[in-house]
Amino acid sequence: MYKYDDYDQTIVDERVEQFRDQTKRFLEGKLSEDEFRPLRLMNGLYVQRHAPMLRVAIPYGLLSSKQLNMLAHISREYDKNYAHFSTRQNVQYNWPDLERVPDILADLASVEMHAIQTSGNCIRNTTSDQFAGVAEDELEDPRPYCEIIRQWSTFHPEFSFLPRKFKIAVSGATNDRAAVQVHDIGIYLVKNEAGEVGFEIIAGGGLGRTPYIGPTIRPFLEKKHLLSYLEAILRVYNRHGRRDNIYKARIKILVNALGQEEFTRQVEEEWEHIKDGVMQLDQKEIDRVKSFFTMPDYDTDASNDNTFEQHLASDKAFANWAKRNLFNHKVAGYKAVVISLKSPGVAPGDATAEQMEWIASLSDQYSYSEIIVTHDQNLVLPNVKQADLYTLWQKLSEQQLATPNIGLLTDMICCPGLDFCSLANAGSIPIAKQINEKFDDLDYLHDIGELKIKMSGCMNACGHHHVGHIGILGVDKKGEEHYQLTLGGSAEKQASLGDRLGPSFAKAEVADVIAKLIDVYIENRHEDERFLDTYRRVGMSPFKEKVYASH
């Protein structure tokens, strides 16, 4: 993984000192709450329902075991012994003291981490495919480009006060696991007709109250132009994005108001001025950054193992886990292992200090000391030998980390909701709990198969409900928590926004409604059809009829 040089380290160290000073000035009354707000926000510090919340950046989701141990340490030392992994591949602490946040940042800096630009109206953490570097369907590892973007966007002097937050995602694979098309800028690594690899650039996607799938504004961009092109998009947005209405300030609104053609024209015109200038990336820098993402020395004998097959045959629980929680690796004899942070009874995405330390040590033993945070709020050990899987599974089970539910109904995405977030209309964690209680039969869950439930506590859509196969949105109905459902959303390459099922439901009804939706799916499905595919084939009416019939 990327290793800081002196420049990178200096910048995070100086940031710690800057924030220490800002916090001091605030506590001394020299900065007003209004003036301090954007400064703390640019360090990922929110003020929430109960206490400040600190969001720490995990660039493109990649952690070393040393870093994960530090995250565990921070949760013990400054928080309540746990942390929450978010849909932005970041990690959040819900209970730090403001006075001690500068010390947390200093601890983070000691392991090459920071909280820079994890909130505020600036360019946020660039996200990517959780299987980057190991996926079979990958054209090229996207992470070097994410890192190049991270550096360019860090303290960008022109783009630190944008109309609104700005999110970039990069994927290098055929299957989109990074929800690229619903980002402010989405980037796919693609090959052109001449066989060269470059970028397809998408702009103006986004969720929130007006969700859009972003259009492609440039089908092919040479690698050397990556940063100048991003700069051109950001400049058009910084100058012309709306600032009068926070709900209309994202780039998607600008792209839509101008129309894709006019927006593209403006970007290209801006880009003409700067494309041949000093921003051009040279191959030397691309190669330098790439050199940090080399593959480990894989064991060429790994696929000669036959114990894996034996365990699959003899241990049903292991086989269940293997079926859901393993992902094919490009090297024979290896798998990427998904560690579920969705065990029943736990808020989705939460991990205790003990679990984090446990995972860090397992990654040292079995996966070259690397861990990846997924945007579905799980963790991945990317490089595990198949011969080690059985032992690893047993060890994960000891810490409730082997729930065999990846991609299943209980592998829900869920924002913090009313329990923590001051913007929420309704709780999402209690709904996750309700669903877990209703669907506690593992065989049934496996029979239902892939089903992505995504839940947000308000229109801000942090839980990406628009792109859930079933989306759940918390709404306020005369002071009561209600839930609106959507069907048929997806953030994959063939992306789609969910359609509204109908009037909202009371809190107690949600899991029952989902059970009915699943009945309809099971009655109608063709063999090997996922819920999403059946919905796309049969449409809304059978679902609607069943759910509202008894009302």
Add this chain to the structure above:
Amino acid sequence: MRVIKESKVVEDNWTLVREIESIADCPAGDVIVPFAFWQENRESLLANNYRHAIWIDGDIETEAVVDDLSHFDLIALDFPAFKDGRSYSHARLLKERYGFNGELRAIGDVLRDQLFFMQRCGIDSYELRHDKDPEEALAGFKDFSVRYQTAADGALPIYKVR
């Protein structure tokens, strides 16, 4: 005006006129006038012996002022609220693209914690918000010693330096 310039707090001769209706109301001396006022009164303003300056905010397109650049000794860029980052683009475009070599001045909601960014975008002088101590704000220029990107301060992208 009391401003920060070249890392010092200095008093200079410019007077900022935020709003003005008629040329008769225009004070004598070096005045910074709204761009719209400049457009309406260009000839009479040019006829006086003072230095000329305008102020603009993000509602005005940078390109709209470009033809007149040679007349200006100074352009003030307004930050009506520090969250409004449009003037950062103004600054870079004026300096880097349109070759403005007069003085760029930040006015409005100008605060210590933005100075580092403003300086990088090519702003030369700063009228700090009036309730803030400019001497204390000087430290803001030194927040960071490393710059990742190119900007109007002539820094090369870090990848050309490594």
